[in-house]
Every structure is written in C-alpha cells, then in structure tokens.
Amino acid sequence: DTAVSQTPKYLVTQMGNDKSIKCEQNLGHDTMYWYKQDSKKFLKIMFSYNNKELIINETVPNRFSPKSPDKAHLNLHINSLELGDSAVYFCASSLRGAGEGEQYFGPGTRLTVT
C-alpha cells in the first residue's frame, strides 16, 4: 500500500485552464503539505494543513487553493494556469505538527503548462 499517493502523476494542460491535483495519505498523520519543485530543483513549501486546518500559507499566488476535506486528503486546485506553474508538485504528510519530525512524500505530479 502506498503511504502517500497523488493523482495524476502527469498533467499536461494549456494556459488559462483550471486543474486539480489530489493527495491521500493512509498513515493516520495529522499534518499534510504541498511542495513545489521548480526547474532548478529547489523544493519549497506552499501550504500545510493540520487536521483540516490551514496552518502554513507561503507566498503563493491566490490562484492556488488547497482544500482538505478530511485529515487524510489534501487537494490542490489551480486556477488560470500560467507557464510558470510548470513544475513537479509533491504532497507530504507528517505525524506531528508542521515541520516536526519526518515527512513522508508522495511520488509527485509533473505539471506541464503549454
């Protein structure tokens, strides 16, 4: 069983479209995260949720909106996609609060905006 899973694995779409990426963890963790890895391979946190509550919201465009229907799921919706949104997006989870202890990462979603 995959601990942290993401769908889709690849996403190719055109500028201006709206898309969603889904993430699920079956580890019973309280905290989930979204990270973005750009073309230079820097991995930066975007959001973090603890028990469905948003606790970290880094400086990302408000076109990005996370949604956590329950503590096992954290989805990422992106409106009006731009070329610069092309990146690999990783979901992660941790047992304790944000940044405490180890995080478990999903396989990533490679988003390509054309």
Add this chain to the structure above:
Amino acid sequence: DAKTTQPTSMDCAEGRAANLPCNHSTISGNEYVYWYRQIHSQGPQYIIHGLKNNETNEMASLIITEDRKSSTLILPHATLRDTAVYYCIVGSGGSNYKLTFGKGTLLTVNP
C-alpha cells in the same frame, strides 16, 4: 533562502562509507538538522534528523558538531541504490515552520 551549505557533488565507491558534510552556521537553538534524499525524480525520502546529539538508524548516522554549526551524514556501506541527491535542512516546527530544501549534494556511488 537555504540556510545550509553542501558540496554540489561527491563520489563514493560501492561498499565504502559515504560521508556527506553540511554547514549550517546560522542554526538557532530550536532548529533541528534533517537529512532527506531524492532518487532521480521520486519524492524525497526522509533519512534521519537530530537536534544536538548524534543519531543512528537503520539507514545512516548523523554526526552533529558540538557547536551545531555543521553535521555529517554517514552511509556506512554505500550501494548503487544510494545514488541520489542528499538534502541537509535545518528547521523548526509550528507556525514558524520554514523547511526549505536547497540544491543538495549529488552522491554518485560507483561500482
């Protein structure tokens, strides 16, 4: 944003110990040192973390200097599957969470 300095790349012979250094001279008292690795394009994988004591688990050992300004990750018997980018990160939890991954060290294990 990265608060750590790591060599860009390192080589290691298969079966030998791989020692990966990291400088974090501006680390504050409540910040942990974390090590993750990323194999090819997979999601990062947690390896180990510590505050000030040396730590060991089934994957690696973490040696933190007494002044906490640097650390070394040790893979005791490197295998080809350990070829990856290794990230050293410092950070604390809670609302001040700022775990930012730098460029890391590309470790290549050679046969």
